[in-house]
Amino acid sequence: MFLSIHHITLPIEDPLLKFLIELIIILCIPLLLNKIKVPHLLGLIIAGALIGPNGFGVLSRDSSVVVTGTTGLLYIMFLAGLEIDMGDFKKNKWKSITFSIYTFAAPFILGFLGGYYILNFSLLTSVLFASLFSSHTLVVYPMISTMGISKNLAVNITVGGTMITDVLSLLVLAVVVGMSQGEVGTAFWLKLSVSMVLFTLIVLLVFPIIARWFFKNVSDKISQYIFVIVMIYLAALLAELAGIEAIIGAFFAGLALNRLIPHTSSLMNRVEFVGNAIFIPFFLISVGMLIDFNAFIQSWETLGVATIMLIASIGGKYVAAYLTKKTFKLTNDEGQLIFGLSSASAAATLASVMVGYNIIIGETATGEPLRLLNEHVLNGSILLILVSCTVSSFVSMASAQRIAQADNDNTVYGINEETENILLALNHKDTVEKMVNLGMMVKTSKNKQLFGINIINEDANESSVKNAEKILGDAVNTASAADVKLNAITRHDTDVVRGINNAIKEHNITDLIIGLEENKGFSASFIYNLYNGYLHNKNINLMVYHGVQPIGTIKKYIVLIPSEAEKDAGFFHSMLKVWNIGRNSGATISFYGNERTMQILTRIAKKANIEGEFNIVQTWSEAENAAYNLKEDEGLIILMADRGMHSYFPQMREVPELLNKNLNNNNYLLIFPFSKTLENTTEKRAVSNVDDFAEIGKIIGKIFK
Template sequence: MTLLNLHIGSLPIEDPVLKFLLELIIILSAPLLLNKIKVPHLLGLLIAGAVVGPNGLNLLSRDSSVVVTGTTGLLYIMFLAGLEIDMGDFKKNMGKSITFTVFTFAVPFILGLLGGYYVLHFSMLTSVLFASLFSSHTLIAYPIVSKMGVAKNLSVNITVGGTMLTDVLSLLVLAVVVGMTQGEVNSAFWLRLGLSVAAFSLTVLFVFPIIGRWFFKKVDDKISQYIFVLVMIYLAAVLAELAGIEAIIGAFFAGLALNRLIPHTSALMNRVEFVGNAIFIPFFLISVGMLIDFTVFFKSLETLIVAAVMLVASIGGKYLAAVFTQKTFRLTKDEGMIIFGLSSASAAATLAAVMVGYNIILSETESGEPVRLLSEHVLNGSILLILISCTISSFVSMSSAAKIAEADNEATASGANPETENILIAVNYEDAVEKSVNLGLLIKAGHNKDRLFALNVINDEKNESSVRNAEKTLHTAVTLAAAADVQIRPLTRYDSDVATGISNVIKEQKITDLIVALQPGKGLTPSFVYNLTNGYLQNENVNTLIYHAAQPISTIKKYIVLIPPKADKEPGFFHALLRVWNIGKSSGSEMAFYASAPIISIIERVAGKSAIELSLHTIDYWGEAEQAAVSVAADEGLILFMAKRGMASFFPRMGQMPDFLNQHALENTFLLIYPFSQQNADETEKRSVSNHDDFVEISRMIGKMFPG
């Protein structure tokens, strides 16, 4: 009996097991080896692909399996760019992205047009298509930037938005040139293209979120949720191709469509990033490397001349565009270089356009040789362009991202970011554990990876079943957080009652935020309200969050945020507002604030510092806030800033809110936030209620609590 059936007598290797093993060894070894010598592992994967590919040692062929996984990796890069982008910043900086698009499209295009027409003596039609090759770019270095934690930087946001626009323009030029060679560019062509692109955009951006929200509400299985994401990526890619544009644009639009349904701190986001960075994206880089053929550069001097023109137009044009963008928006030098690094790589769209132009035969020579729209010299030159541009992109992006990340870390160390937070999640109800943990993941600071606590309190009259239940709920909490790459510390407490146990843990662990979920289906019962008033709220130096989860938090489109008058006088107001801001940042949900004019003014200044999706509504009396709460629609949530008796923002009607919520809001998710009323004695930043109206003081707090 044959135990091993490895057919390795001839090359390339045909055995699927051995092929996959070799590819995995490359993916494993490239980062481990190259990180030691400060070389981006993306470059290592490209070179490895060239070495083992058909133009190197011929160990692996670029067959359909490599193309499929490589295509998925390319789509994945664009999908992650759309998924990870901060929608608030994206809309806020859309004007900057358009300006960058003008620079990064026009400058390389003009250089390429001049080089093609005057230096290489191409026809005008060929020169236009030749020039369009350099206007597009591939975010091949985006995984490096994302891994270093600077994906939300303004310069990255501008570049990602500009990538979508410039790739669309470049591929539009391709479509027009191809149509002109076939004599199809007329009013019907433009009408058909316009309608198909509009139909595609509306379908993906408006229908996909509806389908996604329905699916995530109905399906809890984690594997099914991930497969659903893959289906959406490929479906959007297919719809884009049917509309006459490139599949990568469809993947980017799919990321934008699902952006608000996959919170940035969620377990699903962690799975999406993990699988993409571990498998699909490395396969894409290897597949691109397999296209590189070093021998073609020694066969023809004309190929080297064409390649030189391509490099000057592409690399030089992208560098000038990055410098113009940096100067226009007064960015730092490192931010300008990261724009250049991200936008300098030519791979996907460039290769697609070259292959289309190469396959279009205009005529034949007398000897029967085909006259192509783009010659073989351009095809070979594009391979050199891919190699050099990806190399430059990897090195520049890694260097610039490291410097920006270092500057951000220095800002954190100097106290520009909020103080240390310790979040305590009470998990006494098994059915509410997942929802409570997901809320904790949303409100926490991005750098907080290990200061979350899950507590189950067992009363003194403990029995075996309550102990087993505690172990089960705590294990569930730890597992859920671990899936999002966050550590939760499980705590079991034996005490006379839950409120006392929580209060003791708050003191022992220096807790800053307490999350208590209501028992599913019960609402704010009289017994809970009694425990809240006489137990939880007695911890005066802690933000207390009371959470009623009617649906998965990722499926909520909009939050109605009600803030009572004088809430800004509370010592914990900015800390509580930061929790709301984190929910908006991480989930992408719109925040509709209803508050008095002075508080709306503060929120406007916070929004200028850290953008989220929001709308502002000035109210003159609390009845208007209650009317907004009554009108909450399906898939919308409610957030109320509350206060206990004796606090500056308390008023008698607030005591009736439990009955009000039980009557009008049980079908919706709602969150009650009680800001702390007294700071710890050792708190480094003490704030006096008397100075809250001081503009300088408020501005300083906004700068401290809400880093841009």
């Protein structure tokens, strides 16, 4: 009755009503399934099957569904490339390559045997049929990422292996299609090789140059997000022009922008939020719309083909995950996670099936077109998508939850990351965003809050008060865009230093960040307040920041460490901040110090799986020379000290003046570690065992984990 009154027929064509129905599904499915602990991506696929053309026919799988679904698919691959830890990937590249060989070969062999000897396909069809199972789609990756284990070794291996195995399977598709059309020859291989090399060079070398220029010159947040979407689609288009699938282009786009979009930034938060809220759910619904349950009821042959496909795909992925676990001595949960992540078939599988189905290689005896892949394979692939995504969801979430819980249980000698309190001294409007971004960059991953303070002179007029409120309001908005809470503190005091020092005591501040104005650098009054005021707080880590360009556009940091710095109480606390900058921004960290210090840091880096360059210098002058040769997109970090500390030497007092003269156009950060050792802190234990490199590596490794 309702439909007839409103002149609505099925499938619904009204765009407003269509979009509303899909949004209601995206809203309700997670709420319903979370209560029974069923992954909501499975619910979205089933919902798509029910409302789709092969279900109740509520919606058709038209161009609007295909476009949003395609964007969601590209988004999944882009996020996988964007969030991969490039340092870990470099260190684990051989593990990823080994896994890709396993995960390509095992399903391929099973699929070829099933297609050639059981289903009696031709040799060419059997090869294409086998390649369907070698690829996989990281459907559950967004869910794994939200659990905070995206940098786990198993995830890193799987993501790296996905890129390789998908490329290989799609190359098989390209070759088989060429052979079926009689086009394989020297020219074919030359064209494919050249186009792939050009595509790789353009995306991985040219894209970062364009993106770095854009982020440095365009500060509008909406424009930055649209730019990211443009890069995704442009890379996908270039991939198709090169003869490979668009999803590979999206993955490479993620790799290209990996070091330019800090993981703690508001832009990263926007990219993840929009993808997880809109595009990826639409992709899952669009996949569900392909499922036709009637095909399995009407044809036993379809069920037989589907069974072989399920055994080849899921069985082959299990064998690959098991071999990977044994080869690299991973835990059972990590092996299960690799299997779960790699067992879902959707993107490349569906693309290959559709291509093979649309290629006609002859006619049957009845005059029907003879296709490279028949309708039974097409229908079987839909069941494979449903079952594999179901298996992937349950296995991945179960193993990921156990890994996440184990990570949470790893404490470091009583250290509680939640006690970290970072205070930003926000006095200048132009430095607010840079200061907040630095605060989010140096904080530990479990710390979801910052403190911001503005000191107002007791005799200030109403205009000064409003300006302070505006500064703190901008800071709150910048932090909230990255899902970080900033606690704004307004204090009236006749002395700025005294006001900040009182706030440090009241809020148990562990780290204080003070910003320098871009064009002023160190003034005489600031230097006086630094040494005669701020540094009187012996229990805090003090950072002085000079930012002239977005922190995410810095390619490399030069870190200067004075002799005997490792003996200072706050050394390891300060190093944690430096490591966080490198890990969250993707910038290369190049250390300069004496042999003893570099040995300690090298040992820590190996234990904590952290990327860095370690350069031994004999004198402080050698280290300064490295600093003065900074390029435009490079930054400087100097570990400083106050009188009475082990690493202090008189020439340190000249550093501010030298920075004003030589590096006014570069980003730099001065870190003054706390000099008073607190009771029951890891730093105290680390210092007392400074010669025990294994103990230091163990302590710091657990901190970073």
